[in-house]
Amino acid sequence: MRQLAESRQTADLRVAEQAAAKSVTSATVELDDEQVLQEVGIYRYHHPLEDATAYLPRLKDVEARSAALVRDGHAIEKSNLFTFDNSLAKGRKMSDDLAKLMLRAYNAEAENSIRTLKLGNVHTAKKRLEASRAAIAKLGSMMAMHISDAYHGLRIEEIELTADWLMKKQEEKEEQREERARLREEARVERELKEQRAQLDKERTLLMQTIGQLQASGTPDADLELRLAAIDQAIVDNDYRAANIRAGYVYVISNRGAFGEGVVKIGLTRRLEPADRVHELGGASVPFRFDIHTIYFSEDAVTLEMELHRHFATRALNQANSRKEFFFATPAEVRDVLASKVGNLLEFKETADATEFFQSVGRWPSSHPVSS
Incomplete structure (x- = not known):
């Protein structure tokens, strides 16, 4: 009879293991990262810190506290009154074994979420871990078994800190570049x-x-x-x-073939020949050269550029990175703002020649929407 009971317990644990794996997998929320990014919008830091290195001790601390909860048996909560084969001791043994199994499944999902974390998809990772926790609670409902709030909170914090760390590293790399x-x-x-x-x-x-x-x-x-x-x-x-390091040229340029109509780039260069900078921007990274609408010399070009960027900030193409300089604006709109700040402009060309674009568009494949 004892061997039969132990055999039944082993079989029950095997079934529970298969059910846990299947339930956690099926309950995982598969979200389209592109859709989530559009819905969530601009990345907001969950735990703002000064630099990327500041996140490392915070992550170590979260890992240590998580390990302490596991070690002390507080990572997963369960009932100690469950009996198996009319035995409270066997019931507790089965609860402990199943708790370890479910905690392993939950941690596997958490580790996978962190390992596959990309810039901006933290919302998806947290939703998947929430689904894993819900699946475990559903499977363990008979024994009042679920991942504790404290442990789940630490694993969520770990995901957020890791996402913040990745974002801060990316920002620092861009700033260094x-x-x-x-x-x-x-x-x-x-x-x-x-x-x-x-x-x-x-x-x-x-x-x-x-x-x-x-x-x-x-x-x-x-x-x-x-x-x-x-x-x-x-x-x-x-x-x-x-x-005078603040003296230089503020330029307004466009590239219809690359960005379409109604998009301009507002930038600054201190070159003696500012057109050289514009020619560099029209290199191999874009299909066509830029058209120059104006190149204006200012004794405080830094402030002038900043004021123009601030004026058109809500119309920036890249709302996630304010250091980019492309805006949804017509040259005429920029001319009016620029003139209001510096007075009369001696030279400003409102219409872009877009010579290479017009020479090319007629030869594009007929299936292309612009050429049809």
Whole structure:
């Protein structure tokens, strides 16, 4: 009789194991990450911390507290009054074994959720873990068995912290990439200014020698005097640009073939030849060159660019990353805002030529919606 009871207990545990695995799997909420991202919107930090490294001790602490709950038997709650084969001791043994099994299934789902966590799909991961917990509670209802609130809360916190850590790491990588690009840009500008200053100094020296010789011979040249004055002014401008890091060019450009009509990029460059920066942006990463609507020099281009970005912030294409510079706006709209801040604009081109786009669109496959 005892062997029969133990055999029945083993069989019951095997059935329970299969049922737990099946129920947890079937109860997992399969959510479309793309749909969830659209519904949830901008990522919000669950536990805002200063940098990515600050999340690591928090994660270690959560793991330690989770392990302590498991060790102390508080990770899963169950009834101690369940009997098996008319035996309370056997009932407790069966409850303990089933509790370990269900906790293992729950933890497997939690670990899988963390392992497969991607930027932005934290909502999906938490829903799946909630479904796993609900399935375990349903299976263990007879023995009042369920994952404890404390343990489930820690595992949810672990998912949130991991998601925050991934997002913060991504942001820091992007900031570092942008900082490297900024430093390269500043180094290039500094090099250009030095080269220009050297060229101006050389030209000024030659002019001074020529003017001196002409004056000595009694045949001064007014054109050379004007040229010398222009070079002196260019030297002053060069020195000002070198000393004032906020001076530069704010540009408004568009790329109809790449982004469609009604989209502009508002950016800043300190290059001596600002059009060179626009040409770089129209490199291999986009199918067509950008059209320039205006390139405006400002002694405080940093503030001017920031004010334009702030004005069109609600119309930014990328609402998740404010450092991107593309906006749903027509060139005319940007012109009006820019003019209200700086006064009259000497040059502003409202219509984009989009030459390469128009040369190409007629040769596109007929199945393409734009060409049909």
